[in-house]
Amino acid sequence: MMGNVFNTNLSEASGFSHPKLLLYLVFFGIVPAFILRTIKVTHTPRSKRLLFLVATLLLGSTWIYANAQSWLWIDKNAKQFGGLILPWSYIVNSARYYDQTTSSRQEQRLLPDIRFTDTKSVVVVLVIGESARAQDFSLYGYQRETNPRLKKAGVTVMPNATSCSTYTTRSLQCMLSHLGDATPIRGGYEPLTSYLYRHGVEVMWRSNNFGEPRMKVSSFQKADDIRKECQGNCYREDYDELLLYKLNEHLRSAQGGKKILVVLHQSGSHGPQYFKKYPPEFETFKPVCRTVEQKKCSSAELINTYDNTILYTDFLLDKVIALLKSLDNTASVMMYMSDHGESLGENGLYLHGIPYSIAPAVQKNIPFLIWMSDKFAERRNLVNPLPVKNQEYSQNYIFHSVMGAFGLVSDVYEKDKDIFHSAAVDQVSLHPLKR
Numbered sequence: 001m002m003g004n005v006f007n008t009n010l011s012e013a014s015g016f017s018h019p020k021l022l023l024y025l026v027f028f029g030i031v032p033a034f035i036l037r038t039i040k041v042t043h044t045p046r047s048k049r050l051l052f053l054v055a056t057l058l059l060g061s062t063w064i065y066a067n068a069q070s071w072l073w074i075d076k077n078a079k080q081f082g083g084l085i086l087p088w089s090y091i092v093n094s095a096r097y098y099d100q101t102t103s104s105r106q107e108q109r110l111l112p113d114i115r116f117t118d119t120k121s122v123v124v125v126l127v128i129g130e131s132a133r134a135q136d137f138s139l140y141g142y143q144r145e146t147n148p149r150l151k152k153a154g155v156t157v158m159p160n161a162t163s164c165s166t167y168t169t170r171s172l173q174c175m176l177s178h179l180g181d182a183t184p185i186r187g188g189y190e191p192l193t194s195y196l197y198r199h200g201v202e203v204m205w206r207s208n209n210f211g212e213p214r215m216k217v218s219s220f221q222k223a224d225d226i227r228k229e230c231q232g233n234c235y236r237e238d239y240d241e242l243l244l245y246k247l248n249e250h251l252r253s254a255q256g257g258k259k260i261l262v263v264l265h266q267s268g269s270h271g272p273q274y275f276k277k278y279p280p281e282f283e284t285f286k287p288v289c290r291t292v293e294q295k296k297c298s299s300a301e302l303i304n305t306y307d308n309t310i311l312y313t314d315f316l317l318d319k320v321i322a323l324l325k326s327l328d329n330t331a332s333v334m335m336y337m338s339d340h341g342e343s344l345g346e347n348g349l350y351l352h353g354i355p356y357s358i359a360p361a362v363q364k365n366i367p368f369l370i371w372m373s374d375k376f377a378e379r380r381n382l383v384n385p386l387p388v389k390n391q392e393y394s395q396n397y398i399f400h401s402v403m404g405a406f407g408l409v410s411d412v413y414e415k416d417k418d419i420f421h422s423a424a425v426d427q428v429s430l431h432p433l434k435r
């Protein structure tokens, strides 16, 4: 949580502000502070203090012995406890966060060299969703039609997809690391994007969000950079469609063996102001919730607003597919996966970020969708639907599947986690390292 506090930006933080917050600040902060100031501190004689100390020690140790049966349990959970006691938790967790970031600023360890199984051009667009939960996708069985376009586009729905965490930074780390959810928080390895770029893949990262690991890529653009580039001529520049600006031209250069990876990091369904995440014409489900204080809206209003964001994501993904389709005769793939799910008031929970071990399923079950161009499917002999029955598709599949889509192998590549893996790849001869 302290990581989230230190990594937030003005637009996210102001999304939570409300005039009522000022009242809270005055009545629970400023007023009590003044009352405390008026209290006169009287000095107690030393003997009295010593007596208190002895009495406290005696009482304390008696209580601890009386509860000896819980020692083991306390010892086991001491680490979490320490981080929960207020106001100590803010100090301790800030220090922990600082410790983590300084260690992650250290040099990232490079992964072993990549070998190419082919020299053909491929375009991969990886769309990373935000706070989208599988439960609200009609492709995952939701009663309400929230994926009208993707249904027609013919995407493959990967079943039982789960996130490795309930917050953005960690989920991105899992998706972009060869170790997946086993990645230590103090990662230290180069992420997928840097890894591919270092071996000659053209990598473009575009983000309307934040929380990505440090990376070295061909082109890295935040929403503001794209807005600067289009100088007010962007289409729907306040929404995720901004990420598609001139992408068409960029992808058209995929010829002559060029391999291109584009990562689009959406703002998606980030709360609490869901109504700000889609253009007005996507307000299909009504009435909607227009306040920061989600608890004030009815459950139906909140779900309506959230579902409109899913409709807009459906539209965005369909647009990406149309773009890939327009690149005639180019092998291409679109992969979409959300970073984590979301709570919409179920059991009194809102938004996301609940500790993983106790987080509800809605914060962990995420959509994972694949679209492949005919040329790509043919080349890989993947005409049959990809998902294996009853298989769980976690975020650990992203790293290896992107490698697989490009026909790349290395000592850290695991074919079991590559959804595009076909037997044919095992038999081809490896090409020398390409720089």
Ligand SMILES: [Zn+2]
Pocket (backbone or CB within 6 Å): 130, 131, 167, 168, 169, 339, 340
């Ligand atoms: Zn997120």
